[in-house]
Amino acid sequence: EVQLVESGGGLIQPGGSLRLSCAASGFIFNNYEMSWVRQAPGKGLEWVSYISSSGSAIYYADSVKGRFAISRDNARNSLYLQMNSLRAEDTAIYYCAKDSSGLEHWGQGTLVTVSS
Amino acid sequence: QSLLTQPPSASGTPGQGVTISCSGSSSNIGSNIVNWYQQLPGTAPKLLMYGYHQRPSGVPDRFSGSKSGTSASLAISGLQSEDEADYYCAAWDESLNVYVFGTGTKVTVL
Numbered sequence: 001e002v003q004l005v006e007s008g009g010g011l012i013q014p015g016g017s018l019r020l021s022c023a024a025s026g027f028i029f030n031n032y033e034m035s036w037v038r039q040a041p042g043k044g045l046e047w048v049s050y051i052s053s054s055g056s057a058i059y060y061a062d063s064v065k066g067r068f069a070i071s072r073d074n075a076r077n078s079l080y081l082q083m084n085s086l087r088a089e090d091t092a093i094y095y096c097a098k099d100s101s102g103l104e105h106w107g108q109g110t111l112v113t114v115s116s
Numbered sequence: 117q118s119l120l121t122q123p124p125s126a127s128g129t130p131g132q133g134v135t136i137s138c139s140g141s142s143s144n145i146g147s148n149i150v151n152w153y154q155q156l157p158g159t160a161p162k163l164l165m166y167g168y169h170q171r172p173s174g175v176p177d178r179f180s181g182s183k184s185g186t187s188a189s190l191a192i193s194g195l196q197s198e199d200e201a202d203y204y205c206a207a208w209d210e211s212l213n214v215y216v217f218g219t220g221t222k223v224t225v226l
Contacts, residue, residue: 035215037161044118044220045153045161045204059213095160102151102166102206109160 002026002105004096009110016086020110022079022096030054030074033099036081038092039109046092049081050099064090086114119144120205120218127224128195136221138188138205144216148208150188152181153217155202164203165190192223200225 008020022034036048049070050059058070069082079096091114097103121139128134138150152165163172165181178199180191188207192199205218 037217044202045155045206045217047206047215047217050215059215061214062212101170102149102163103153103161104163104166104172106160106162 002098004098004105004107006094006096006107006110009094009112011113011115012086013116014087014114016114017082017084018086018112020081020083020094020096020112022081022107024077024079024096024098027098029072029077034072034079035097035099035103036070036079037095037097037103037106038090038112039095040089040092043092048094051079083112086112088114090114118219119209119212119216120207122203122205122218122221124219125222125224127226129226130195130197132195133191133193134195134223135192136190136203136205136223138190138218140186140188140207140216141209142186143211144186144207144209145183145188146186147210150181150183151206152179152190153204153206155204156198157201161204195225197225199223 003025005023035050051070067085071080093109095109096107098105126134149167153161154164155161169181178193182189203221
């Protein structure tokens with residue numbers, strides 16, 4: 001059974017940094033592309049970032065480019081999102097998702113709240 | 117501002133059909149496959165449809181998808197109470213190299 005478990009969320013002050021992790025199991029992690037998607041309270045889905053299976057191709061939404069960095073450790077079956085210079089508008093639930101013919105499996109998400 | 121536009125809401129009585137539209141452009145829907153996601157209240161999104169009309173295992177055939185030019189549609193036939201959820205279309209945009217979600221449609225079963 002595919003499982004994706006996000007962690008690392010919490011309350012952080014504006015301008016601060018946070019690193020999210022996503023632990024994957026139940027599939028051959030290094031065969032699959034992965035993405036991060038977020039959802040602000042009461043709002044729709046917003047794609048954040050994508051990484052290819054080897055990590056050689058990476059893309060970001062304009063809203064986070066230059067502030068966020070996606071990475072993966074295939075030996076540890078883990079996906080990461082380093083978030084710097086956080087703003088109030090980054091407050092959201094962050095989901096990691098396995099990318100295969102669409103975002104076919106999602107974690108339960110981790111809440112990031114940016115507030116002073 | 118999303119590149120994919122959906123109606124904010126749709127509704128129907130049990131047993132009826134509902135169709136949700138998704139309007140994009142030549143660089144996203146016009147060039148790439150469209151995926152549809154369902155998000156039940158308080159839960160993570162779930163892939164409902166991928167490609168033009170492929171359903172992941174477990175998704176009932178009451179759900180069907182179609183695409184024409186730069187628009188796509190999701191049809192739900194035989195509406196059931198458990199279909200009450202938010203629905204999002206999505207596609208890769210090859211001009212911007214971003215994955216774009218639609219604005220979302222809340223389906224209410226009356």
